[in-house]
Amino acid sequence: MRDAGRPSQARGKRYSPGDKKRPYLVVIQRCCQIAAAIDLLFFVLFYAVGSPxxxxxxxxxxxxxxxxxxxxxRGRQSAAVCLIWAEVLGHAALGTLMVGWDSGFHYYLLMFIPGIFVSTRGAKAVLVVFALWSFYVALNATSYFVAPIEPLQPVALVVLRYFNISVVFAMFSYLTWYYFGAIVAAQKRLSALAMTDPLTGLYNRRYIMELAGYEAVQQKRLLTNLAVLIVDIDFFKAVNDSHGHEAGDSVIVAVGEVLKSSIREQDSAARWSGEEFLIVLPDTNLDAAAMVAERIRANVAALAIPHGAGTLEATVTLGVASYRLGETIGATIARADAALYKGKNGGRDRVETG
Ligand SMILES: Nc1nc2c(ncn2[C@@H]2O[C@H](COP(=O)(O)OP(=O)(O)OP(=O)(O)O)[C@@H](O)[C@H]2O)c(=O)[nH]1
Structure with a gap:
């Protein structure tokens, strides 16, 4: 039997959401490319100043x-990070001991600080920063007592220091720019996920309730009209039972598309429950809302949803209600729901107002 429902941990690899393109690994790769290019420049520079x-x-x-x-x-984050730590610590120590503190190789150590807090949290991060600080201070103290092993000409030393300072500024700028971009993108993704129904791309129930509540407050303030529609796919259980769940999902998606294309920009549609949708129509009276509902009903009835070699048809029943001053938006939705059930009892594929 296939272990389709089990996490991939059971097959050896730990499951991690967004595994394919973890931003931290991308940063590591970019940093490696930049650092290797800089080291190539150093190679040329040190040869030029006679320090093979x-x-x-x-x-x-x-x-x-x-x-x-x-x-x-290869996704081996720990190995990559260990190598980078070893290189930067080693390079800072060797550079300082061989050329002196004024070479500025120690500045590279500071670049670990943001990375530490991105990859670790709490006491462990503080401990690692403390260890880094100790290394930095020890290196500085050593440089007072140990003369440079391979001293450079004063001009070469100044050039080297300013070069290192410039590189550290550029790397810090890149890392900050990258992390800020990653944070903004993640926030956008999260807020889209928090308000969207994954199957249809319409708003979800939680978000449409928030939005409907806001519209009700606006309506009270501006004394404009506000209407809601509840749309329910007829005999949907039969679609699932005779054609399978995937066919049912296709019908839900197709109806969702009709809703999106049948409303104005200021209107909002959401998946309310399984095969039920809620539409909020600001600045719309009961008659206008009933017209929108009728348009949706007709557009759904005209659908030919591709399924296998043939097509599926669908109809919807709609309940319409307009917001009344003094009631809660929940009460308006309940009246639209009551109208919907009147429509179901009246034979379906119709619009009822409540
Ligand atoms: N394919 C699919 N089916 C779903 C989903 N959510 C709910 N359902 C199914 O939708 C069906 C709803 O059935 P009912 O509430 O009896 O409604 P109906 O068959 O449309 O009957 P009427 O509304 O009275 O016309 C149930 O069988 C649910 O399992 C979904 O996301 N995908």
Whole structure:
């Protein structure tokens, strides 16, 4: 028997939502590319100033970034992060001990701080930052007592320091820009998910209730009209029973599309429950709402929904009600619901007002 309902953990790999394109892995890859390019520049720079030993250290760094990039490509985040930590700590320590504190290699250590808080939380993050701070201070203290092993000419040292400062500024800017973009995109995705029905792309019940409540308050304030429609697919259970759940879903989606195309921009449609929809029509009186309902009924009745080699047909019954001052929006919806059931009892495929 297939274990279709079980999480993929059971098959060895841990399930993680959005696994395919985790933003953190993308950042790691970009950082590896940028850092390797910078190390290549260092290689050329150190050769030019006559320090081949320092130049070759950068080749080791490039190899480490290449390995970290490959690890990130394969989804091995921990391995990639460990390699980057090893490279930056090693490079900062070697650079400082060989060329001196004024080389500015220690600035790269500061770039870990935002990354630490992105990947870890709470006490662990504070502990890692503290360890980083200790390393930074120890490196600084050491540089006072140990003379540079491979000192550079004063001009070369100044160029190197300003180069390092510029790179750290650029990397920080990139990381901040990237993380901010990722946060905004995630917020947009979340708010769309929180208000949308996944099957039809219409609003969900929670959001339409919030919206209907807001429209009722507006109506009280401006004394305009407000109407609601409840739309229910007729004999829907029979569609599921005779053609299967997927065919039922196609009918729901097709009716949802009709609703979207049959209302104005200021109107809102939502999936209210299984095969039921709610439409909120601001600035609309009962007669106008009944006309919209009739248009929807006719448009649904004209549908030919592709299914297998043939097509499916559907009809809907609609209940219409207009908001009355002093009542709750829930009461208006209840009157539309009562009208809907009158329509169901009256033979379906019709519009009733309540
Ligand atoms: N395919 C599919 N079926 C659903 C979904 N949500 C609810 N249903 C089914 O919709 C059916 C609703 O059946 P009923 O409430 O009896 O309504 P009906 O058959 O349309 O009858 P009337 O409304 O009286 O015309 C049930 O069989 C539910 O299982 C869904 O998302 N997809």
């Amino acid at each position: 030993l320092l130049a070759w250290i950068n080749i080791v760094s490039i190899a480490m970034y290449a390995a970290a990039y490959m690890a990130a490509t």
